[in-house]
Amino acid sequence: MMSEEALPNKNLRIDGTRLWRSLMEMAEIGATPKGGVCRLALSDLDKQGRDLFREWCEAAGCSVTVDPMGNMFARRPGLDPKRAPIQTGSHLDSQPTGGKFDGAYGVLAGLEVIRTLNDNGIETEAPFEVVVWTNEEGSRFAPAMIGSGVFSGTFSLEEGHGKQDKDGKTIGGELTRIGYLGTAPLGHPVGAYFEAHIEQGPILEADSKQIGIVSGVQGQIWYEITLTGQESHAGTTPMPVRRDALVGAAGLIEAVNRIGQAHNPGGCGTVGMLQVHPNSRNVIPGKVFLTVDFRHPSDQALALMDQEIRAESRAIADKHSLDLDLQKIWSFPALEFDRDCVAAVTRATTQCGYSNRAIVSGAGHDAVYLSKVAPTGMIFIPCADGISHNEIESATPEDAEAGCNVLLHAMLAMADRD
């Protein structure tokens, strides 16, 4: 590592006004009446957003390639062509009622870094690459983060291409239709990956901090639970002999909340979906399906939460004479980002003089999959009231500029290290 005094570009800063202008221009594509963005993955609007990104990158002297998953790579060459690129990026697709910053901020912050290097005639040892990952949101095509998932080898290209939207249209078909089924080789070495993103939570704002130095991403488990009792007449079935699946579900919802609370700080427990059968006012509910979402930054705590929900649901089923079917359908372990990348973000933040704190990401990002193939780090900036996946999602020009300056210096540090 170079000492701070030796950093030749210590006082270099990005152009915050230009970054903000680009963010606002991109947000016009798919703009919604309430000030948000609807740019679903691989829609015509997504194509327009991609085209604009390509145009801007080519104007900045980058070569733009596209891989067979539609991931776009804008490359600024380095002095040493043998070095793997220092990457940054995020996504341009949005939720149906999404905001202007989720994803687009990380992409356009990367572009602003390139423009700043150009303005100042700065050459780097390693090439720089700005990436647009396909279908991060998982809104049109499930699951989320599929473009970076295929790039990192977590999913095969066939799996990626085969994912369907609710009308039966596939990712492969839609990539072809909008002209983004590329031919660049799938997956290539990455020297380091940084992603700048809005926090999508309230912590930075509440703590009056401008930069979140992301240490990792919390672990997550999803369950599907079915409780089965017996449907019968609400007027003629005596209370002591009832097998009411909804009463069991009520206990389970309470237990999930209690387990989440008990593992604080850090724990989250949510029942977000409930289906009651037959859902009729004068029938005792015979069957309830519900989902559970558990999260925690510590795998150990998450394992305890897993044990607790299994024991609680068993006890609840027994108490109400219900059959229990509990399936763990998906999980990913807690993730710690690369030490050098986190250190580079920390140094860049202090060097620029921004208030900051360490933070664990509550949401998944493309950085999760990139961390499987490259040293990875993330930078968060605050968003108003912690609200995201919403048209009112908002960030300030000052914070957007600060996060981009941190990105610039973190990337420079990794590009020029020996």
Ligand SMILES: [Zn+2]
């Ligand atoms: Zn995002």
